[in-house]
Amino acid sequence: MKRRPHFGLIQCLFVLTALALLTRQAEAQALDASINEQVLMLPVTENGKQLQFETTIYKPPGAGPFPLLLMNHGKERGKPAAQKRDRFLAMGREFVRRGYAVAIPMRKGFSKSDGIYSDFGCNMHDNGMMQADDIEAALRALTKISWVDQDRVIVAGQSYGGLATMGFGTRRFPGVRGLLNFAGGLRIDGDYCDWKSALVTAFTSYGSRTSLPSLWFYGENDSYFDPSLAQRLQSAYQSAGGSSQLIAYGRFKSDAHGLISSRDGIPVWWPETERFLHRIGLPTDINTLVDETARIPASGFATLDNVEAIPHLTETGRAAYRHYLSQSLPRAFAVSASGAWSWAEDGDDPPSRALEACQKNSKTPCSLYSVDQDVVWKTSADSLLTAAQ
Numbered sequence: 001m002k003r004r005p006h007f008g009l010i011q012c013l014f015v016l017t018a019l020a021l022l023t024r025q026a027e028a029q030a031l032d033a034s035i036n037e038q039v040l041m042l043p044v045t046e047n048g049k050q051l052q053f054e055t056t057i058y059k060p061p062g063a064g065p066f067p068l069l070l071m072n073h074g075k076e077r078g079k080p081a082a083q084k085r086d087r088f089l090a091m092g093r094e095f096v097r098r099g100y101a102v103a104i105p106m107r108k109g110f111s112k113s114d115g116i117y118s119d120f121g122c123n124m125h126d127n128g129m130m131q132a133d134d135i136e137a138a139l140r141a142l143t144k145i146s147w148v149d150q151d152r153v154i155v156a157g158q159s160y161g162g163l164a165t166m167g168f169g170t171r172r173f174p175g176v177r178g179l180l181n182f183a184g185g186l187r188i189d190g191d192y193c194d195w196k197s198a199l200v201t202a203f204t205s206y207g208s209r210t211s212l213p214s215l216w217f218y219g220e221n222d223s224y225f226d227p228s229l230a231q232r233l234q235s236a237y238q239s240a241g242g243s244s245q246l247i248a249y250g251r252f253k254s255d256a257h258g259l260i261s262s263r264d265g266i267p268v269w270w271p272e273t274e275r276f277l278h279r280i281g282l283p284t285d286i287n288t289l290v291d292e293t294a295r296i297p298a299s300g301f302a303t304l305d306n307v308e309a310i311p312h313l314t315e316t317g318r319a320a321y322r323h324y325l326s327q328s329l330p331r332a333f334a335v336s337a338s339g340a341w342s343w344a345e346d347g348d349d350p351p352s353r354a355l356e357a358c359q360k361n362s363k364t365p366c367s368l369y370s371v372d373q374d375v376v377w378k379t380s381a382d383s384l385l386t387a388a389q
Helices: 007-030 089-096 124-142 160-171 195-208 227-239 256-261 263-279 315-324 350-359 379-388
Strands: 038-046 049-058 066-072 101-105 148-158 176-182 213-218 243-248 331-336 341-345 366-371
Touching: 038 124, 049 089, 049 124, 066 089, 066 124, 066 160, 089 101, 089 256, 089 263, 101 124, 124 148, 124 160, 124 195, 148 160, 160 176, 160 195, 176 263, 195 227, 213 227, 213 256, 213 263, 227 243, 243 263, 256 263, 315 331, 315 341, 315 366, 331 350, 341 350, 350 366
Parallel strands: 066 101, 066 148, 148 176, 176 213, 213 243
Antiparallel strands: 038 049, 049 101, 331 341, 331 366
16 A cells, blocks of 8 residues: 655655755846856866866857956955855946956866865965966966957956956966956964065065056955055055056945945946056947846835834844844845844845855745845745645
8 A cells, every 4th residue: 555645744845846946046046147147167277287267257248359357356264165156246247338248267276166275375475476377377268269359358356366466467468458456465364474564575576577557446444454554565566666556545334345346336446447447448438238227126015124024033033134224235135934034235146145144044945025125025935835834
C-alpha cells in the first residue's frame, strides 16, 4: 500500500520551491536593463596563466565601438572570495548616457574571479602594482572586443581600486587617456606598520613613472583617508613628476568614502569629471537615453510612517524600521513571515541588498516592505506561505 506523503513534508517542499523561485526572480531582476547590464566571466591571461574575471558590463545600445571606462573596486573586510561583485550603478549610468561602455572586473581572488588574492602587507607600492597586473590583464582582454574603442579608454578606481589605478598608470597602456582616483589607498588596521607613510612612498614612485593626467576625489569625512593624508599623497605624486588635480570636496553624508557608490554623489564628482574628460579629448555630451523611471510601484498598503501596520515584526524590528525612516535615499526595507527583517540604504541596489540580508536570517521568503518613500508591500506576498499552511 502506498503511504501518503506527510503534509509537513509537502509544506516544506512547497515553501522551499517558492523560495527558490523568488530567489531566481530576484537574481533576474538584479540586472539593470536600462544600461544593458551583463555579467560575464572574462577570459584573461596574466603572467602566462589563463584566468577568468567576473566582470560587470554596461553599454549603450548598438555595436559601437564605444569609449571604455574601466572601473576598479575596493577591498571589503573579510575574505575577498566572499565579496560581492561591485556594480557602481550610479557611475555606470552617467557614463552610459554619454555613450561609454563600462567594465567592472573583479580582480584575482575576489568574488567569483579565478585565482587567489594575496598582498604584500605594508608594502603599498607592491600592493598597488600587483593589483595593476589584474587591471592590465582585464584591459588587454576588453580592448580585443569589437564594441570597445581601444583608442579611447579611461581607468578609474575607488579605495584599493584607486591605489591599483594609480599603479596601473605607470604601465603606459596604449589608448588610455587618463585616470580617475576616488579615495584611492589601502588602510591596514593595527600598529604593526606605518601604512600612511607607505602610501606616500607608493604614490611618489607612481608619480615618477606616470605621464597620464589624473583627477582625484577625497572627502573631508572619509573614514579611511583623512584630508591631510590626501594632501600628502598628492604632494608626493606631483613632486615626483605626476600630473594630478585634487578635488577636496568637504563632507559627504556619514562617510565620504562611499561617494562614488551613491547617486547623491553625482553632483559632487560629475562636473569636475566632465571638465577633465573634455580636456583629454573624451566625450561628455548626453547621447543615450537611460530610462531610470522603472521602479517598484507603491501598493497603498499603509502610509510610510505607520510602523504598527508592518506585518510580522517584533518591537525590535519596529524600532529598526523607525531608524530606517531617518536614512537617506535610496533605501529599502525587507521583512519575512518568520519575523526576520533587514534594510539597506545608499550604494548599489538597496532593494536587492535588503532582501539578501533578510534572507540570511530567514527560512521563509523575504519580501520588500518599503522602497525609498513608498510602501510596496502587497498582502499577496504572503499567499505562498498561507497556501502552504
